[in-house]
Amino acid sequence: MKDYKQLAMEIVKHVGGKENIISLTHCVTRLRFQLKDESKADDEILKNMDGVVTVMKSGGQYQVVIGNHVPMVYADVCEVAQIHAGDHTDQPKVKKKPFDMLVDTVSGIFQPILSVLSAAGMMKGLNALCLAMGWYSAGSGADVLMTTIGDAMFMFLPVILGYTSAIKFGLKPFVGLVIGAALCYPAIQASTLAGAGEPLYTLFTGSIFESPVYLTLFNIPIITMDYTSTVIPVILICYLASKVEKGFNKIIPDLLKFFFVPMFTLLISLVIGFILIGPIATYGSNIIASGIMQVRSFSPMIAGALVGGLWQILVVFGLHWGIIPIYINNIATLGFDNVMLPFFGGSFATTAVVVAMMIKTKDKKLKQLCIPASISGFFGVTEPAIYGILLPKKKPFMLSCIAAALVGGFYGLFNLREFAMGGLGIFGFTTLIDPVTNSFDNMYVGIIGAVAAMILGFVFTMLFWKDDTKEVVVEASVKPTELLNKEIILAPIKGVVLPLSKVEDCAFSQGILGKGLAIEPEKGEVVSPVNGTITTLFPTYHAIGITSDSGIEVLIHVGMDTVQLEGKYFHPCIKQGDQVHAGQTLLTFEMDQIKNAGYSLLTPVVITNTADYLDVMETGLENKEEFLTIIR
Structure with a gap:
């Protein structure tokens, strides 16, 4: 990857230095500074700088046009100017309900590790299958090795989620990593402390808040609690740490930041x-446990x-303990x-x-x-699915909870019992056999549920x-045509x-970003002009x-300065990364709402790598379907 550090240093210097920068965001082609002065x-220096296309001033912003590689330049400018990138990107700030915000945050944090999480779940299921089939015995070298491979991801989940x-x-990612590691440190786990000796004293003795203090x-x-395998604690602490780090970055001198900012943050x-x-x-957890026992006393x-x-839901918040x-x-x-056993149906509902x-889909x-999520789910490992x-x-999460609740009520009504702590999922049925009477009746209840x-x-x-997900039907009339050159x-x-030339933004009208045409939309829908891959979908859409x-x-920029809407109406x-076909719907937008908000909908469509071709011909003025012709 090309290093833009020198360019970033020059840009920061010639916008008046980092002290002159109030905030910095970026859109698809330009850095958008808000300057004090x-x-x-x-x-002139910025306009003539290698790597800078031009400079514009619009909407109270000082805009430095870079081109398609603006995200890399932006990252280096943030580092040089010591701007916190996590707080200054142009993310849409659409109001959300607290639960939706939590769900979106948790799922976003899990997104990078889903493949490995699914693989670990399948390893746990494979180990359980091998033990059940008698291919090796519990405690053998094979069992220990397979258990280690399968459990490591879940045991040290806070470390991975910290990152x-x-x-x-x-x-800083390695600060998050250390936070997760601290949560998994053996000496701080409640189970370790409880096994090491008597507590120093106990708080709230005799109440549901009774807490031994070690x-x-x-x-x-x-x-303390057992933090291994938990999710919410590490996320909350990392969020707090991000605010602490930002604060110390402002007050600690540059010479001392390298050591003291991470130290104080941790x-x-x-x-x-x-x-x-x-x-x-x-x-x-105690309140929930007490509540369930109270309810069970009058209605199992x-x-x-x-x-x-x-x-x-309790597992997500770590309250199931x-x-x-x-x-x-x-x-x-x-x-x-x-x-607790009425939860038994949950993994099957989820699967x-x-x-x-x-x-x-x-x-x-x-x-x-x-x-892989469904395979591991059959063995009771539902984290990849959840x-x-x-x-x-x-909605599917809530549907699985509703199904599990109905079956949980059935289990409570028929007094389903588990006689040993054993396998999960399909391997949990054997723990439902009554060891005293050898009756299978209880297991049949479990299977029915x-x-x-x-x-x-x-x-x-x-x-x-x-x-x-919309099904794409591509007709012959909308396929791009390649004829020789x-x-x-x-x-x-x-x-x-x-x-x-009709576009007010000179970065487009002067062809700085490439040749193309503009469209005054009659319909609030963007379709793919080619068969290809979505390489950029800006967060504000x-x-x-x-x-x-x-x-x-191909760059399609819907409207002028519509980045200011922060995703609203799009x-x-x-x-990003999806394969698309010509004619496939990529985006819809609310034309009237955008116009009423005071924005032009004139949409430039440009070929950003124009220099790679002999010519880009503007055929769309005569033929509205065949918009541009690329000559190789």
């Missing part, structure tokens, strides 16, 4: 995290429905558990929902994710989940075709970059 910027959370929040910090009690965020998150999670069926329906001690204690003292989505990438598929789509969970999850998804680019928007299968780079139908 624009008179301090040297327009991806840091990237999400704009924190550690203190200057007499402040540290109420110290403050982890101390606050351990002191606050432990108690919050512990007390939340309702309690079962609560456990079944809420279990996956409040019920697990009840489960362990019941098996140890009574020989069975019937309080069936994923299978239904795999059948129903037209999204090839989603289908690919569904296959975090990679159900949570991002939201599991089948019901799968049927309900599958049917609910087929009936109530709508796949938003020319290629046709089709019009991406229906409307009046105009020369680029106003601009799309497509590279054709033959290498032509509705993408594709994702």
